[in-house]
Amino acid sequence: MLDVLGENSFKVNAYRRAADAIQHLDQDVRAVWQGGDAASPEPVEAASGVKNLRTIAGVGEAIASKLDELLRTGEMGYYRELSEQVPAGVLDILKVPDVGPKTAARLWRELNITTLDQLRAAAEQGQVRQLKGMGEKSEAKILAGLAALSRKTNRRLISTVYPFAQAVIAQMQETCGSAIHQITYAGSLRRMRATIGDLDFLVSADAAHHADILEAFTKLPRVETVNDHGGTKASVIADNGLQVDLRVLEPKHWGCALVYFTGSKQHNIEIRGLAQEQGYTLNEYRFGQNERELFCETEEEVYQKLGLPWIPPELREAAGEIEAARAGALPRLIELGDLKGDLQTHSTWSDGQMTIEQMARAAQARGLKYIAVTDHSSGLGITRGVDATRIKEQWAEIDALNKRLRGFKVLKGLELEIRADGSLDMPDEILAQLDICLASTHTAQKQPKEKITARVVKAMRHPHIDAIAHPTGRLIEEREETALDLAEAMRVAQETGTLLEVDGAVERLDLDEVHIRRLKQLGLKTILDSDAHHADQFETLFYGIHNARRGWAEAGDVLNTLEWAQLKKHLKRNRR
DNA sequence: GCCGTTTTCGGCCCGACTGTTTTCAGTCG
Known part of the structure; x- marks a missing residue:
């Protein structure tokens, strides 16, 4: 406004x-x-x-x-x-691509346009071009922008964008071959945000090839419309509706460009401020000092010149990473290979799609040493969960399977439903025999803060509940977090030793990066799980790990980086 | 409106692309 x-x-x-x-x-x-x-x-x-x-x-x-x-x-x-x-509709008009504050203000003040419908009508009737500085093309752009706005979808999950980005890179390499020196995605995808708004690529190549590379990019099979196409960059809309930008540059610019286009914007502003303090100007090509130009072929050189160690992209959110880098206090972030096991998986005993053995063998093939089978308890009606009788049958199956498996262990677990009133739907005698017990809420998610907090806290105080699974209940772009008071849950976690889980399911990533960082500051450990309902979904650990990295998590913060024999000592049920 | 190892006032990150211009404003990232 x-x-x-x-x-x-x-x-x-x-x-x-x-x-x-x-x-x-x-x-x-x-x-x-x-x-x-x-x-x-x-x-x-x-x-x-x-x-x-x-x-x-x-x-x-x-x-x-x-x-x-x-x-x-x-x-x-x-x-x-x-x-x-400011009329509310003017803010809607600001959302039209290529209409910024200046244009919106003039449309409002000079043509009295305060709604998207009025803007469409005015553009169709040729009124917009009567404004000084606006012509036919500007008018057409506004109409195109209105159309784009009406079919615009929200940000997408990283799990859909990441494979698409890999495919684009493969196609560019296939089309341009040796002309491409280096190619990568940048932007929020490289920072591994949970959702991605648009996709940025960087290509380095000899200047002689730049035009051909941009041309090839705009002609990729999945390109639907070309928005911009200049000498160094092109911007297109793909058939999945994603805006995809590609920037081409010379190899000597790679380091500065990669930092610049990885962002975040605020991180860039901070490091350029740092450069200024040291007498440089920094842009996407180079450091400048008076007439001198200094190029960096790698990101490491850029940060080094600023007196900093290389900062992992996941941390570049202007959230204290520059101060930490300067103090030599950057975390040594957790990596996928650090995980030894997965403590939340599902099987055909509840709503999973594969048998316990199929899940176990898939996990082992990915290099894990153990999984916990945590099927839903019967309290969650829709999933046909296990009850006190069926779970004993399941244990017999697990015992038999463990005898056949070599170098891998299946743990007896449960994802227990915390009913709306805070009660549990499994006898304590059963819970006591599990290797690990998670508890979570799937129903009555709209309870007010006091009620849902009391409900979860009650479960956390139960002696046999080791962890709360997907604590906030969010489904990204679909369902908001519950009203659960996480500060209170964290306080109770400190008091009781109950863990708060990081669910790696791509639509959950719950806890998110901010909460993970808070856990760490409070000295709380966590567990990071796939919540896999199918063997393919162990893939989600990849996204879960990056979510944890965005929360500054180190291997030591995540208990399932430990072998089971060590990990089990940390579970509340085994502590005295 | 914010901020300070030059500064409490005077700066504030920087460049590409487009459209409408005769040298630049607006938008975007």
């Missing part, structure tokens, strides 16, 4: 920076405001809330008081004031 009103762009950017910093905080902004004392609903002293908020980078006096007002009253007078000035 400030943008549309023509406010000083640096002021607008200050709000963006503050919003970005809050989004990437390692805890809830409310917790910062409260000054670390989550038990009190408000800061002890009125003034300290503002002071606490100001510790956030990019939050100064003005934004801190507005946030304080928002947290205290649930409303912000300044926001309401702006809302009264």
Whole structure:
């Protein structure tokens, strides 16, 4: 709204920076405001809330008081004031590709256009081109943008974009062959975000080949429309609706370009600030110092020049990674190969699609040493779960299977349903005999905060429940998190030794990166599982690991990097 | 609106592409 009103762009950017910093905080902004004392609903002293908020980078006096007002009253007078000035529909118009704040403001003020429908009508009737600086092409662009907006889908799961990116790379290599020196994806995919908005590729090649490479890119079989096509970059829409950009550059620019296009934007701004402090300017091609130009063929050289070690892409969110790098305190991030076992899998005993043996053999083929079979308890009606009778039959099958397996162990587990009232649907006598017991909620997910928190906390206090599976219940782009008070759950986890799981299922990634980092700060361990219902779904551990890496997790933070004999000592049921 | 190992005032990351222009503004990433 400030943008549309023509406010000083640096002021607008200050709000963006503050919003970005809050989004990437390692805890809830409310917790910062409260000054670390989550038990009190408000800061002890009125003034300290503002002071606490100001510790956030990019939050100064003005934004801190507005946030304080928002947290205290649930409303912000300044926001309401702006809302009264700018018609809501103008903000919709801002979402049209190629319409920015300047254009939206002129459409509103000069043509009185305040809805998408009015904009479409005006463009169709040739009214838009009457504005100074707008012509037929601008008008056509707006109509195309409106069409794109109406069929626009949300961000996609990384698990669909990653294989697509691999396919694009393979096709480019096939088409251009030796002309391509290096090719990679960059952007949010390289940072391994859970969802991806658009896809960025970088190609290095001799300048003589640049035009051919861009041409080949725009002609790939899955390209539907070409939006931009210049001398160094092209931007297309693929048949799956994804926007895909490709940038071509000379090999000597590779290091700076890869850093630049991997981002995040805010990370880039911070490292360019660092470069400036050291007397350089940094862009996507080079370091500049007066007339001198310094090129970097690798990312390592770029960071080295800034006095930093290489920073893994998953950490590049301007969330303290630069300070940590400078202090030599970057985490040694967990890797897929560190995992020794998987503590949440399902079989045909409940809603899985494969037998326990098929799951076990697939896991072993992937290099794991053990899995826990954690079928649903019968309380979750839709999955035809196991009850106290059937689970004993399942144990007999597991015992027999373990005799046949070499160098691999199947553990007896359960994913126990925590009923809406907090009760459990399996006798304690059964739970006591398991190797590991997870508990989770699948029903009554809309309970208010107090109720669902009490429900989960009650389960956490049960002596035989080792971990809470997918604690927040989110389904990415589909279902919001439950109202569970995670700060309280973490506190109870510290007290009881109950673990909070990281579910690696690609649509869950639950806990997410922010919560994982919080766990680590509290000194809590976790387990990272596939939640596989089919042998193919062990693949999700790959995405789960990257999610954990985004949460700064090291191997030591994840218990199933241990052999089972060691791991079992950490489970609550085996502790005294 | 934010910020400070030059600065409490005066800066604020930087470049590609497009369209409408006779040298640049707007948008995007």
